[in-house]
Amino acid sequence: MSERVIKVDVVVIGGCGHVGLPLALALADRGLSVASYDINDDAVKKVMAGELPFREDGAAEVLTRVLADGRFAATSDPEVVGAADTVIMVIGTPVDEHLNPDPDAVPRALAEIAPFLSDGQLLILRSTVYPGVTRRVEKQLRDSGRNLEVAFCPERIAEGKAMEELFTLPQLVGARTPAALARASALFRHLTDSIVEVEPEEAELAKLMTNTWRYIKFAAANQFYVMANDHGVDYERVRHAVTFDYPRAADLPGAGFAAGPCLLKDTMQLAAFSDNTFVLGHSAMLVNEGLPLYLVSRLEESYNLPECTVGILGTAFKAESDDTRSSLAYKLKRILQFRADGVLATDPYVTSDPSLRPLAEVLDRADVLVIAAPHNAYRELVTDKPVIDVWNLRGNGVRV
Incomplete structure (x- = not known):
């Protein structure tokens, strides 16, 4: 040889x-x-x-x-x-x-x-x-x-x-x-x-547990958000009170879509590794994957959705990204396509989705807007339409 x-x-x-x-x-x-x-x-x-x-x-x-x-x-x-x-x-x-x-x-x-x-x-x-x-x-x-x-x-x-x-x-x-x-x-x-x-086995578990830990933290925040919101309380104000100059709670996240190609996937890999006895991981999945449906249900209580066009701002799975893999914006869009009169989506970075519309068109035609990806472009957005901002990107609170 x-x-x-x-x-x-x-x-x-x-x-x-x-x-x-x-x-x-x-x-x-x-x-x-x-x-x-x-x-x-x-x-x-x-x-x-x-x-x-x-x-x-x-x-x-x-x-x-x-x-x-x-x-x-x-x-x-x-x-x-x-x-x-x-x-x-x-x-x-x-x-x-x-x-x-x-x-x-x-x-x-x-x-x-x-x-x-x-x-x-x-x-x-x-x-x-x-x-x-x-x-x-x-x-x-x-x-x-x-x-x-x-x-x-x-x-x-x-x-x-x-x-x-x-x-x-x-x-x-x-x-x-x-x-x-x-x-x-x-x-x-x-x-x-x-x-x-x-x-090697330690490294394999370390990787899965890292992503799963993040997913569980996001689920805790989203569950806290739902609890507060259901009782008319702004979760973001509660979170500020919890975390302000209090290092033991400094890592409490804000609410938002926990998505992307890794967090859910790796949590489910860890669940399978534990012979599906990972109750905490499965519960986190139910909370995080259920947030789009929760938001639509809240919208139905405040707006006549069958007569409304909803504009989705951002379809990437995270801010300042063009990656749409496992983005919960698309789950939100599917639910709204069934429950609203119309749905329009836009994203300043995503070029792979031909159904996306220019921001100006979405702002003009939509009756209500939902920030699905917290891109900085939406932070100072000027509009007279109601904006659902679970991320508190615009600093006006997260109550829906």
């Missing part, structure tokens, strides 16, 4: 997505040679043309810099996988329509790239995985006769803040062998000196 030729330090599989691309750019900007492999040809072409396929603060400048320096390239050719010392897998790991996790997603993806892997490579799993998937991948490689080191190093960034948090947050490195632990830790020390070394 001829000696393997290493042409790049790192290849990121799924490297033109929301998680993979910022990581690839960050590593390249710290001096490594990096390739992003992605099956999305359109995304690859955009990236190679110096254009980001999604919003990510600070990433455009880095992309321009590393392309010019020749330290980074994107490709849809899988052969690049074999040319790297380290392979980082970043793929989506969704739950199905019954909220069951798919523990085969990563092993399936691994089987597709297996022909291009080589002995001696370090394989890093970066996707959030069902607990035990890292061990399955290790066995899968052994059974195929491949000798690769394996580590699980979960991403921890918030969308929009990747180019900051990749360098400031501690990196979790989970590996079973000293060699894998040392190599993975050395790689991420290009980004930060703060490395937390753990077992």
